[in-house]
Amino acid sequence: MTPAEEEARERLAECGRALGRLGLIGLGGHVSLRIRDSDLILITPGGGLDKTRMRPSDLATIDASGKRLAGPYPPPIETPIHTVVHAARPELASVAHLHTHWATIFSILEEPLEIVLLPGACLGGPLPTFDEPHLVTTPERGEALSQALGRAAGVLMRWHGVTVVGSTLEEMFNRAVSLEDNARLLWEARAIGKPLPLDVAQAAKDTANPMVAERTLNYYVNLERPLDQQRHTGRSAERR
Amino acid sequence: MTPAEEEARERLAECGRALGRLGLIGLGGHVSLRIRDSDLILITPGGGLDKTRMRPSDLATIDASGKRLAGPYPPPIETPIHTVVHAARPELASVAHLHTHWATIFSILEEPLEIVLLPGACLGGPLPTFDEPHLVTTPERGEALSQALGRAAGVLMRWHGVTVVGSTLEEMFNRAVSLEDNARLLWEARAIGKPLPLDVAQAAKDTANPMVAERTLNYYVNLERPLDQQRHTGRSAERR
């Protein structure tokens, strides 16, 4: 195993456990990470494994077509989500298919999932939708999903869940967490009133950057780290 | 004890603990499983026992009339739910009476519990209702409930809860979990808008099958299994 794959396995497992503790990946979600300087992709297995205890050695290494090259478990049935999107957007490092509770509400409504929180500005605006009542189990369906996603930060999958992407693992994770926080707050605000519109471009200047994304993933990983291994990352008043 | 009963006890206790951790069985729920190649039924006891720590030896073995043949605790007062439904539908392996929170909301409303999530397609469509303001404590009430259930995957019991059935333990469990997920999302969508109709028959092609059901139960049991006993089941991209 190359050092790049070894490092990618550590980071993806760590990220997967964090998504598991947050309840964002659950039974049917999976996340992939491109191994740096290669066409290989690491992916979390499906099959009903407990994601909150995912280990680096549990992950599958697949090639661009989805064929398993390493790992004890086969890739999930919806692997075409990952292979097709990674091929269409080589600038991406990570793709996640998640069954995030609050965002999924908006997948079954016409109303757009508007951005109403400063951190939500990392999404750029309301996500597009993928409208087929299907699991994405074939390259053809992966292609349709990829078309629906376009250049966006993610796509709502009607009656199903979301797919979120990032140019880094941290960006994907930060978008997934911010999407869910934003969706919950938007739902609650709409249940009793009309949310005040947010200037998303303005907010993005403060919140849509790599240091914010790095801090978000670091925070959720810190929750499982022993006290003497806590890491401090991101921006501070001193580095302003 | 026959090997068939021993195996059934292991599986039902495992399933009961999983329903307990999910909060679906709680104080007043109970689940039964027909012992294969027999007329005997295993049932989880009532009486206020903690279901999250249910052991195989805690279960009662009853005959078709509800008479206890083995087990340290008497069967629950609503045992007629199980005996009557098992008699009316011999193709069933498992019957569960549950106080599932989100589905019960729809038991006290006229509006149907529409299917709005791909996994919910395993329910076939909105469940029928049982409209009597009673616990099901007699064969006569069991008969009325069974009539209300008909050939459906389950029945909403007004002001009370649900009964869900399956031709396997896995199918019953997958239906119970999917019903609750679907009911929560439907409630939330309806609180702020009008859900987009799902083509349930189309969705069922992807999600209403034994491998999906097997994976669902396996996932929730994996959560209590030690890491070296995690099991991978269900469909994968390789078995597509």
Added chain:
Amino acid sequence: MTPAEEEARERLAECGRALGRLGLIGLGGHVSLRIRDSDLILITPGGGLDKTRMRPSDLATIDASGKRLAGPYPPPIETPIHTVVHAARPELASVAHLHTHWATIFSILEEPLEIVLLPGACLGGPLPTFDEPHLVTTPERGEALSQALGRAAGVLMRWHGVTVVGSTLEEMFNRAVSLEDNARLLWEARAIGKPLPLDVAQAAKDTANPMVAERTLNYYVNLERPLDQQRHTGRSAERR
């Protein structure tokens, strides 16, 4: 200490811990239990103690006027709730002042807290309200609360919480739990529709009895009991 007081301390501490785990007592709640064959009352202390770890020795013994006779902590500032209600209704064994989340919503609305669940029938019907914007810190306020309560199972305290009573500790506990379950479901149903009316008198025949109440408290205490001390109580198909 008399055997009656010793037994009452064990039971009240057990019940208080169960209310604590359920989130029904929290920071500001307290529960009292009359010691059998006496005018003495046991009461859980306030003062910010952790109720989920309440011990028999933490409780205060007070006389009918609220004077402390035993126990390491003073009685809570709202002790008049207990002394006045116990004096007005000698048939009661237990009085609880609770900050139950869901029921408190209805304390700040005109709409009645209608009974919509079979177990909620133990409350008899919608509870009356106590309309003063005050803590109940004096005998005069206790008297006003007692008048508002009348012969009911409990009273909603506007902008504040509830007081629930019972002729046994089990009846009080079962009413508190059923009130909260019923309030949550009613709130959710009303948020999206109009609940179907329940025939409360009919439902009460099945659910408003001492064995149901005994089973409810036993269940929540079983959750903290070691496996070999689980107790089975209440009705069963065999005792039907």
Added chain:
Amino acid sequence: MTPAEEEARERLAECGRALGRLGLIGLGGHVSLRIRDSDLILITPGGGLDKTRMRPSDLATIDASGKRLAGPYPPPIETPIHTVVHAARPELASVAHLHTHWATIFSILEEPLEIVLLPGACLGGPLPTFDEPHLVTTPERGEALSQALGRAAGVLMRWHGVTVVGSTLEEMFNRAVSLEDNARLLWEARAIGKPLPLDVAQAAKDTANPMVAERTLNYYVNLERPLDQQRHTGRSAERR
């Protein structure tokens, strides 16, 4: 380190852990405490550290300009919230910037966050709002926030969160907890009806005082204290 700083570090860490367990501080919140008889301020670090395990030695000591004088981590990027508000209101001991879920809903709505619970009376009335779609990362933005806050108990920060202040650490903490409880109940009541107006000035006579505030913080700290270190504080029937 002076005894005053040592004591302040113990108390702020304890308070920060309690806010962490309550989910009020999360990823992006921070709290400051003025060291008594000095111009120095202690502040919890940002950078994605786990707040539920915050230690006294993790805190930063800063001067009135925000410059770090001690502590292993830099102060958070939004430190100007603290430095500017402490300078503008020297009577304050503590300032907290929190991402409290329920109160933040009202930050994105026109409707005021009305007081509907007796303990909420410690807030004095609906909080003012800070309307800029920005993190508060500069003294200029801190100034604008401070202007919006004025003499109030706190300020809703639109699309973002809240800032809550107190003349003691206990007052700040009690206000933060009461704000969140009040916001949740108000939201729920408004979702199904029109809340009954509360006489806030009348309620404040019972609930807006130092002993109530002391008891609130003590309660949430007791939850982490061993049983033999539980502390009883606040008012009781005996001290009435």
